[in-house]
Structure formats: C-alpha cells, structure tokens
Amino acid sequence: MEKELRRLLNKCVRCGTCRSECPILAELGFEGASPRGLIFLLQGLLNGQANPKKMADRVYNCLLCDACTAVCPGGVEITNLIRAGRREVGRIPAFGPFLKLVLNMVLTRPTLVAAGSRLLWAYQRSGLDRAVRNTGLLKILPGDLGRAEHMLPPLGSRTARGMLPETTPAVGKRRYRVGYFLGCATNLLYPQVAQAVVRVLAANGCEVVIPKGMRCCGIPHLTYGLMATYAQLLRSNLQVFKEAKVDAIISDCASCTATLAHMGQRPLGCDADLPWDEAAKMASKVWDFSAFLVDELGLRRIKRDLTGKVTYHDPCHLVRGVQITRQPRHLLGELGLELVEMSNAAVCCGAAGTFALAHYDLSMAILKKKIDGVGRTGAPLVATSCPACIMQLTAGTKTFGVPAKVVHPAELAAQVH
C-alpha cells in the first residue's frame, strides 16, 4: 500500500497547474492550502517528516471537488490520494468521534436513518429549532455544526422511502425495469425530488424498484477514510442490486452516481477482498437521472410547457466524476426553459458533503462566489442534480439575497409529465 501511494505521489512534478483551479486556495492563498501543497505534505507524511496529528487538519481542508485532478497534466490522482491520506492519518478532526459514530452506525442502517430523521423533524416542528437558535445552545455542538444548522431544509414527517412503494409500475408498456438508488440525502431532505424521479421514470415506461435492503452508497465513508465500512456497504448493495434484477440503476444524486459508477475500482487505501469484476459490471448499469432520460429513454413524452430562464450548476461529482454536463442542460431546454449559463457553473459550491459543517466560513466564502455567478444570470431558477448542492445553493440564495429557486431537473420534468 505504502509503495503504491509513494509511486502515485511521486508522479507530481510540482508544476503548480492545479493551483489555478482550487477553490480553497483561491480563498486561503497559501501554498499549504493548494493541491500541490497537499500532495507534498502527503509525501512528507509517508516519509515521517509531517506529523500525522497535524496532517489531519490538512487533509480535511479540501472539498474533494476534483477540479485539480481534472487539470493535472501529470496525471496525479490528487483527490484519491487525499482520500487515502485521510485513511493514513486515521483521525477525523473537528467533530470526529461524533461523525464517525454517525457514519459507521447510523448511515449504514436504513432504520436508524429514518428514526434520526423523525427526531429532527420533531425538533423543527416543535419550534425548538428557533428556541435553540435564540438561546445560543447551538454553540455547544462540535465543529461548526451549530452555525451550519440553519442550512438544513425543513424536513417532512416522512422520508421518501416511507412515501414511495417498493415497486411502481410503468405507465403503459413496460420498457425497462430500473432500480432507483434512493440516496440518503434525497430520502431524508428532499422526498419531493424522489417522488418526481419515480413519476418521470414511470411515465416513460419504467417499472421502478426501490430495493428494500439498499444502503448508503458509501461516499461519506470514502471521504473520511473509513474503508472497511465502505467495503461492507458495497458488498451489501451489490447483493441487493443483483437480487433486484434491474436493467439500470438510476440516481438523482451526483455523489451517489459517481460513487456507484466507480464501484468496480478498488479505492486507494482499501484492501478489502471484494468481487471487483462483478462490481464493475454492476457499475456499468449506473445512470444519472437526466442522462438516462435523455440518452436512453429519449424525451418522447415531454411537453415543452415551461417558460422562463434557468441556470444550471454542475455538481462536482457529475461534471468531473462521470463527465456529465450535456444531458441535464438538454433536458432543461426540452422542457421549454431558456438556459442561461453562469460563468462559474462547474466550480464547487462549497457543500462537499459535510465540509460546511466543519469549515463554515470557508464554505460560505466559496458559496458566495457561486451565488454571485447565479445572480449575474438573472435567472429565477437554478437547477442542479445533487441534493447536497440543492441544500447549499438554497442556503446561499437566502443568505446572499439572490431571488432564485433551487430545484432538481427531475422536479421540473415532473411538472410536464
């Protein structure tokens, strides 16, 4: 393992090209915050020159947005190396123990996820959220959790999973049997997106299955270097997909899409013995919602009934993770909307999973630039294919006073079906 890491780190020629793309460096400015700096420090970690304890803060000071990797002429797998570095340092700073518990216990069990969500719903419903904000009680939460609390959208009393049947029949003739990979964030925070996805797929001749035993895609675990749990989740999901016998696996979440689409590749730093070939076969069935609709189903059933301007934000994991940019835009156009591009469409919004919870100010500074870009388009709608981006952009439009509504393309598509 160490040898492989060393070899991959060695590939960096220190040209600094990656400096041009890093949103974190753009805010902080010093070399240690740059991708090149992180690669250098990871080399130091392996050589015993950089203290692992101090390194923990460094390797988590990154959005894993892949912008650096995409431009690196030397072919350095920067983001994978940073993930592997997180495993090497072995500890999560800020609210580490708390987060580890959530990731290893709660997120791996669908029933606990639902229970947690109901608790949060009760918290918001009771008005306790406002009370707590007023008392300053939030300050006792670890990391920047307290300050980031306002970003959470109002939750429903039920999760998407609780609302949707396990199998939804196709409208008309069945063309496909698809598995809908209902990710954690959509399930908990945006059940209306899940409903829209199922509705559009079914309307286009898909029998939609939401397999019961399906668990988290594992991206939070990869992010925090918890490789063993990741492997466990993958093994279990693989089995579930196999049993569901589906033609395609559809996801509305960029992060889940990218993670699932790469599940055939052993992540750096993961030494679990898994059926990687089988996983690769399954990975080839994974589709982003818009891509499936545009490239596979065709847009036959869509009416161009919507009007007005829309701008599109490229989630990092879609644009760089699976190189999808064309299809969601095409879909928006076919709905009748006028697409106005923002200049910074493919720049990270600063959400990056739980990044905002630990680095609130930094995340907000990155978000500010994004929202400025949205504002300049003058569009009243921002579409994006990722629930975490939806949450971040919604908080951003409110905080920075840009009157634009943030939606998933599926929600717009559902309006004309």
Next chain:
Amino acid sequence: MSLLRDLGEVLSSDRILTDELDRLCYSYDSSFISRLHRFSPDAVVLPRSVEETVGVVKYASRKGIPIVPRGAGSGESGGAVPVQGGIVMDMSTWKDVVELDVANMQILVRPGLVHDELNRLLAPHGLFFPPDPGSSKMATIGGMVANNSSGLRAIKYGVTENYVLGLEVVLPDGRVITTGGQDCRALKNVSGLNLTKLFVGSEGVLGVITGIRLRLWPRPQSRGLVMAAFPKLEDAPKAVMAVFQAGMLPSGMEIMDSSAIEAVNLYRPDLKLPLCEAILLFEVDGDPAGVAWQVEQIRTICEQWADEVEEALEEARMTQLWEGRSLVAAAVSRLRSEGTRAFIGEDISVPLSRVPEALRGIKSLADKHQIEVVIFGHIGDGNLHTAPVIDPDDEGEVARVQRLADDIHRLALRLQGTVTGEHGVGFVRSQYARQEHGLALDVMFQVKKALDPLGIMNPGKIFPSPVKGAEADGKGTASTAQ
C-alpha cells in the same frame, strides 16, 4: 516565535506563517533540485500592500535575514526556494489591477496576478499581453517579470521585458522606487539609465517588485494553426528555416518529439496527435486574409518533408492543441508508471543554425547516461526543453540525471548558446555563470552589492556560490569556482 511577534507588527497574523508544515510547503518550486533537498524558510509572509512589503523588508534588513520573493513557485530553477532560509514573501495573493488604461494601452498590476487571468480580463477590451508561457494558468506577472519569462509566442512578440514600461520596486533598504518615470504614461521613453531592464530578469536578487506597468497590444483579429507531422526528427528544423526564408514570421513555432507527442495524447486523448518522430506546431495571427495565406504557405512548405499536415482554424481545436502543447512539460510524467518528469537541464537555447546539432547531441547524451529524455520547445528561437523521465526513488537514476543535465548545459555553451533561454539561472545554473559571462559577471555582482550590500535579497541565486567566499577575498567579485 519572536519572528512571529515582530512580523505581527507589520501585517496581520493570518498572513504570517510559521507553522512547520506551512513552512515546508515553501521549500520547493518546480525544480528537481528542490525535490532532493529541503530548504525550509523561517517564516512566510503574504503581503498585500507596499507598506507591508516595506515593513517586512526593513525588518529583515535590520536583522540581516534573507528575503525570498515568490510568485506561484512554478519556476524551474529553484529561484523561489529559500536556500539560505529566511523569510519567503509569497506575493501570489496580492493580485489587484490598480489601473487599466485602455486609451494608452497599458495596465498597472500587482505582482500576484496570474498570466491567464490578466489576458482574460484584457480580452473584452481587444487587448492582450503577448508573452505566453506554458505555465500561463499559474505563473504570476511578478514571477514572469523577475524571470523575464517568455514562451510560445516569443518568436514574433518577444519576451516579458519588451512589455514592461515601468516597475515599482522595494529596495533591500526599504526605499521604494518607480522605474520608467514616476508619472510617465508614454510608450516610448529613453530618459535616464534603464533601471526597468535591470530589474526585469533580476530573479528577486535586487528587490521586491510590487507594481508592474505593462504595455498592451491590440489583439489580432484572427489566428490559425498548422500542425505538421514529420517522419524524421531532423527534417523539422529544415521546415522551420524554410518558413523564415519564405519571408514569414509566425507567432509560434513549436516542436514536440515522439515521446512528447505520446505524453500529450495521454494527457488529452481527444487531441489524437499523429504518431511520428516530430510534430511542428505553427501559429500565425493577424488579419483573416493574411492568416489564411500564411497557413497555406506553411502547409506547402511542410509538405516537402511531412507525412501529414493539419490546418486548424476553428477556435475549439486551436485552444485544445495550444493547451496540449503548453502543458506537455508536466504531462511527460505520464510516460512511465513508476516515474516522473524531472525539471533539470531543461532550458537550453542555441543559435538557429545549430538546432539540429543540439537535437542530435541531446539524444546521444541521453543514450550515454541511459536516461529517457523527451524534447519539445520553442524551436523558432532555438529554445529547446529537455525533459528527463526518471524514477526519483532510484538513486542511480537520480545521479545519472544530474550528470546528464550538466552535459546538456555544457553542450549548449559549446554550441554558442546559453544554459537558460527563459527559465532563469536561479539556484541550479549559477555554476555556469562565469563561463557564460566572463568579466561581466563581476560587474553584475558589483551592481548587486551596490543595491544589496547586506546580501539579503534572495541569496544563493544567479551568482555562483559561495558568494560569501567572494566577499572574503575583498575584491567584491563573485567566486570563480567552476
């Protein structure tokens, strides 16, 4: 800690770095030498005003602490590396445009502005800053001025010094001067000794550059590329000469050898460069009719030797090809799975007539030292970049690549060239300074001593070390150690 406290009186604490990991991150630039040795600074500062810069310089001067200015650290000569410790001044976050004067075709910027950002902000005004380094995405204007950088368009447009109208410089004693006339906006000015030219290319050894007034050029209306694939490497220089003899001056003339081609294809597979011994990439610009005519002429000339000639006139394809060539320097790292590209002996420049000899010479030296070497560069002005691909963990290869670099430098001098066409002397090429400059080196050193008697500005650069030895001999001359 007293350093932190003292500097804290000059600039805010979030722009002073003394943490060990942060300091380590300033021990390198792109040079291979900074991979082999650790040169950590004692502190790093990120100034964002003249006052802050002056404050730090005055403090360092009082204490006799070295100061090393730094831009993006994309230099390949160890120029921004603190070889004698001290304070690194990271100028990269000070990137304001002080004034864009479109009518007078000039701009005043702070040193941290990145080259590509500058040209992007100029484009809507129909203007551009022509020097075009391969490192456009990262190199700062301050770094470009300090290194007198150039790049892919030097053949027609010249180098950075041709565009610097004036500089604001903080001298090692803390005085601030403006060269090129205090209030001058004229495009021509021969008044006084040309201090601007003295500071351009001074690699941080004479002072810290805090303001740069650049002259801008009108953006050509049109451009076109011609890519020619040569089955034999040695035919490429013939085509270059023939283009000149036909009375044309392209804005770019680039060469890539077979390995460089492979590297670009690995970096940007969509480019699909033809596999052959050498590719020449010509860029012509100007009015649309002239561009079309030149593209045709160059095609005809190249067809004498080339197997395949492509005319690229559409913007997307031109951008792709240009970017592929620009970053080949780093893309070369992809050629070997357990290897990397070493920036060493990478920047010789030779007379045009001796380019074929240089190409042959480099290949045979690579064979002699058993190191894989990739060649590309600005063939139109004889500036050849050599990129060894080595396993940095293999001690034998590391030793051999250093001997190879030395041989390449000596080859360049034998061919009446120079050891550096555009990257600068820095820390890695000072040993050839005496041979290149003879007595002139002593005069250079006298200039340095006059401005920086304490020797605090970027010590260990340009002049062969140990400079201290030279001081000790009482003649104020640089060491002649060779």
